[in-house]
Amino acid sequence: MLSDQNVDAKFIKKLTVEPFTSPIGWDKAFKPGIFYSSMLEKKLRKSGIFQMVTINKKEPKIKSTDDQAQTNIEKKTNENNTPVNILSITSIEKAPLSQYKIQGNITRFEPDTHPLKKGHTNKQAKLHKEQAVIQVNIELLNLHTGRLLAKKTFTVKSNKGRKHFDLTSLNVSYEFDDLKVHSAGKALLKLNDEVVKFIHKTLNRVPLEGDLIxxxxxxxxxxxxxxxxxxxNVRDVFTVFSVEPKFNDPVDKIDLGDMYTRKGIIKISEVQGRFSKAEIIVGVNFVPGDLVVPKIKKSEKLNQNEQSQQHDINWGAYKGLSSLSY
Structure with a gap:
């Protein structure tokens, strides 16, 4: 008999960062949107909190499993012991390579809001410190449903830099020691810290999601x-769902959100790098592309301090309504 096992593993969600856009009409050699999104991805990857998935430009529809290591299970046998190519079976189009996507746009990037005036003295130039301002809009999307999960606008400032930030340069370094000498660099570093906290805080409230392949x-x-x-881990238990995006009220046609239909339970029997084999405990009509979510005994409620830290996040339309029950 299956026990209702509590999944205590530190689940790591799949995340991808889409290249950000620069301010409208931006014509400088330095591209703040691309630079910052790369900077953000590097910090997220280094944190080890997420599995970063690199998508080239636009996320393609999946044609095979999401990692080359899965070729280790390329050949399985069906009921007649005939070799089966698992990569052909898993050619599903609705399973995203990543669970969540970060997208954004830099709306303001000013290395110095109060530049030196013409005719300034050498003393003024020596004492001058650039006053940088950066503003960016960040959105987190659930790639299984295509819906916005949360969004937030960040504005950061700094006047602590000692050197001029050159917008004509194509060789601006990502390194901390190189950035911190500029006010704009210090603002970028501060922005990165705030955005990573936002992402971690937001995704910490949602379950890990994967796909049957x-x-x-x-x-x-x-x-x-x-x-x-x-x-x-082995013996982790997952609930299998089918998902119907944009479920509409049949009477007034209002979008009620995504409809999750529970189809059954699976239990992990073997774990590899980026895929796992499971035993079907109960359920029928599973198909590649069905959603899998860890089965947890009880959801954890946020304490008052954690709740107060969520007030500045603009949640998507259905974040406040629980779609999944365990």
Missing amino acids: FVDHNNNIAIINLGKANGV
């Missing part, structure tokens, strides 16, 4: 695209 009902076997890289 192979199903064999005859042998009660399923494979999911989550593994050691995501904190999955």
Whole structure:
């Protein structure tokens, strides 16, 4: 009999950063949107809190499993012991490579809001410190549903830099010691700290999500695209859902959100780097592309301090309404 196991693993969610846009009409050699989104991705990757998924320009529809390591399970046997190419079975189009996507645009990037006036003295130039201002809009999207999860606008300032920030340069360094000598660099570093906290705080409130990528009902076997890289362990239990995006009220046609239909339960029996094999405990009609979510005994309620830290986040339309129950 299956026990309602509490999943205590430190689950690591899949995340991708889309290149940000620069301010409207930006014509300088330095591209703040691309520079900052790369800077953000590097910090998120270094933190080890997320599994960073690199998507080239526009996320493609998935044609195979999400990691080359999954070729280790390329050949399975069906009920007649005939070799089966798992990569052909998992050619599903609705399973995203990443769970969440960060997108954004730099709306303001001014290395110095009070530049030196013409005819300034050498003494004024020596004492002058650039006053930098950066503003950016950040959005977090759930790639399984296509819905906005949360968004926030950040504005940071700094006048602590000692050197001029050159907007004509293509060789601005990401390194901390190089950035901190500029007011704009210090503002970028401060911005990065605030955005990473926002992302971590937001995603800490939502469950890990993955996809079924192979199903064999005859042998009660399923494979999911989550593994050691995501904190999955043997004996972890997952609930399987089908998802109907934009479920409309049949009477007044109002969008009621996403409809999650529980289809069954699977239990992890083998864990690899970025995928896992599971036993189908209960359920029928599983198909590649179905959503899998860790089964947890009880949800944790935020304490008052954590709740107060959430007030400045603009949640998507359905963040306040629980879609999943465990």
